[in-house]
Amino acid sequence: MEINRIHTPVMLERCVELLAPAIGAPGAVLVDGTLGMAGHAEAFLQRFPELTLVGLDRDLDALGIARERLAPFGDRVKLVHTVYDGFVDAIDGLGIREVDGILFDLGVSSLQLDRVERGFSYSKDAPLDMRMDATSELTAEVVLATYSEAELRRIFHEYGEEKLSARYAKAIVAARAAAPLVRSAELVKVITEVTPVAVQRQGHPAKRVFQALRVEVNQELAVLERAIPAALSTLRVGGRIAVESYQSLEDRIVKRALAAASSSTAPAGLPVELPEHRAEFKLVIRGAEMATDEEKAINPRATPVRLRAAERVRSAA
Numbered sequence: 001m002e003i004n005r006i007h008t009p010v011m012l013e014r015c016v017e018l019l020a021p022a023i024g025a026p027g028a029v030l031v032d033g034t035l036g037m038a039g040h041a042e043a044f045l046q047r048f049p050e051l052t053l054v055g056l057d058r059d060l061d062a063l064g065i066a067r068e069r070l071a072p073f074g075d076r077v078k079l080v081h082t083v084y085d086g087f088v089d090a091i092d093g094l095g096i097r098e099v100d101g102i103l104f105d106l107g108v109s110s111l112q113l114d115r116v117e118r119g120f121s122y123s124k125d126a127p128l129d130m131r132m133d134a135t136s137e138l139t140a141e142v143v144l145a146t147y148s149e150a151e152l153r154r155i156f157h158e159y160g161e162e163k164l165s166a167r168y169a170k171a172i173v174a175a176r177a178a179a180p181l182v183r184s185a186e187l188v189k190v191i192t193e194v195t196p197v198a199v200q201r202q203g204h205p206a207k208r209v210f211q212a213l214r215v216e217v218n219q220e221l222a223v224l225e226r227a228i229p230a231a232l233s234t235l236r237v238g239g240r241i242a243v244e245s246y247q248s249l250e251d252r253i254v255k256r257a258l259a260a261a262s263s264s265t266a267p268a269g270l271p272v273e274l275p276e277h278r279a280e281f282k283l284v285i286r287g288a289e290m291a292t293d294e295e296k297a298i299n300p301r302a303t304p305v306r307l308r309a310a311e312r313v314r315s316a317a
Helices: 002-006 012-023 039-047 060-069 071-076 084-093 110-114 140-146 149-160 165-178 184-193 207-218 220-232 248-261 293-298
Strands: 029-032 052-057 077-081 099-105 235-245 281-283 306-312
Touching: 012 029, 012 039, 012 099, 012 235, 012 306, 029 039, 029 084, 039 052, 039 099, 052 060, 052 071, 052 084, 060 071, 060 077, 071 077, 077 084, 084 220, 099 220, 140 149, 140 165, 140 207, 149 165, 149 207, 165 184, 184 207, 207 220, 220 235, 220 248, 235 248, 248 281, 248 306
Parallel strands: 029 052, 029 099, 052 077, 099 235
Antiparallel strands: 235 306, 281 306
């Protein structure tokens, strides 16, 4: 199948290993909160024949591909068009109260990167779109045309961790005064022209700006801040969550959310921890795991991944 050649699921075997103890029983439900082209989902459905999979995605193109790819599994598959902070509403709408496993594979998908017209890549000329959900209104072109210099500087600094954020924001505002920026090559040109040669030698100068624009257009960090606690609230005791992050800002949010969930709420100095203060979750992985060198060689998109996982050990009530 052609899709298997263009999309290799990242750390698939490790994700299966981590979630297997929670989803092996008949009637188990796994929610793939970032379905994409369903590479992970297909593998889970094949390996756990009594598993029901709920797939969420904001990208209608991805859902179309996933629907076709997962058709052989029939009613074991439930697909929902939603941003993943709509997690609880999505499973409520399916009549599901608790789930056994959750997988998030964050960031931009292979489909979005590989389809030039989506505008996610700084290496190929395309309209400045960057929407993961084509039904939403905000595009990178709108951000570049309407945000103030201070706002552009902020998102480049916060979401792209770009040291030259002030320089790039100033250059963009000057450029758009002469003509609107509507294509990625135009933006790359503006950035490159004001980037010192020494900095250009360290990597593509537009990389962090494009990341920041993508995050802003899709509100990725704000969505993630809401999504992880919401998803955790749906896990049954013994249920597990695995999250793959590809940039430090995402990973920081995931790390913080899982750390909070796996920490005691007992007041400092309390001589005995009461049952109601015990942590609701335990970390399955200490810290974050990375892909092996072998996997990175086969699938370069696995290079930046950080994988974290946790298990619910007591109910919230």
